[in-house]
Amino acid sequence: MSRIAVGIADLRTGGPGDVLAAVGLGSCVAVAIRDRARLRGSLAHIMLPQQIDGLRRVGENMNKYADVAVPEAIRALEYIGCYRADMEAKIAGGASIFDLGRGAEGGDIGRRNVEAVIRALEEQGIPLLCSDVGGREGRTVEFSIDTGEMTVKTVRGARKTL
């Protein structure tokens, strides 16, 4: 088995025995998608809901956007032989780490990220099985391709399994 690190704005796929990990998610959201029949899955570490002005910069890493990374993850899984009908999703993240006061810029980015991910999954017709989102704490997420379990750790809280 191998542990595959999924850095910020990254998207990775894995197969049997693999564990995909996203470490230190604050307002970012980890989106795990798995083909339950074929033991293949992906993890995306998204930063933003969507591009603000709709202008694509040359060479820009687009997988940081929820509305790009979700369909891209599905495409990547289809490319390695998965079927959309067998895919299901779990998500975690989207916290507000700093108390920036009401109306402060960036204060609600976690919540907006979660909304955008949920919307993108709905648009793609991928069922969302469970989620662990919001709150004030950062999360580390590990997603097992074999079991489909997503474990979520925080600095203070107990380990959760989704």
Add this chain to the structure above:
Amino acid sequence: MYEHIDESRLDILREICSIGAGHAATALSQLTGRRIDLEVPRVLFTKVEEVPRIAGGAETVVDGLYFRILGDASGVILMIFPEESGREIVRLVLGNKEAMPEDALSISAMREIGNILTSAFLSAIGQLAGLSLIPSVPGYARDMAGSILDLVLIELSRLEDTALVIETVFREAGEGIRGHFFLLPDPHTLEATLKAAERAGSPKGPA
């Protein structure tokens, strides 16, 4: 977006930051009664994905203080102390050996310390560049470095996939206190600050 920053302007930038950070280090020395040394600031152009690594790894638990720069410029200042350092600073400032790690008093002290350091830094830079720079009310969190940094990365990545990060490390001789100070100017602010500093003449090193 940063192509107009050549080597001589990088020197000016380093110089300005070193003076600002020197004032902040002096403030920290006075607050804690310890001698705090300062590393020469590093100016890094880095992919936003790499920034958590600079801060010692995404999962390291740190005290983070987040400020927006207000006034004649905009940008973000982030101060990160490894949790043992954060505790040590609070303990020294409060003069309390039994300070609880996360009680209200410690958190409030941490915010206040951050405020003092950031104000010292910004007022020194402001004087050099002839700009009025004020820190916002600090946001505080003790959490994984990755979670603390991602809000900043998110802001940066709206504009660019590369971040200009100015990093200074504070260090006590005995290593009891250590901290990272990150200045992330937005590109327009950077330009304005450099222009103002160039007009004001190349700054001299800290006394």
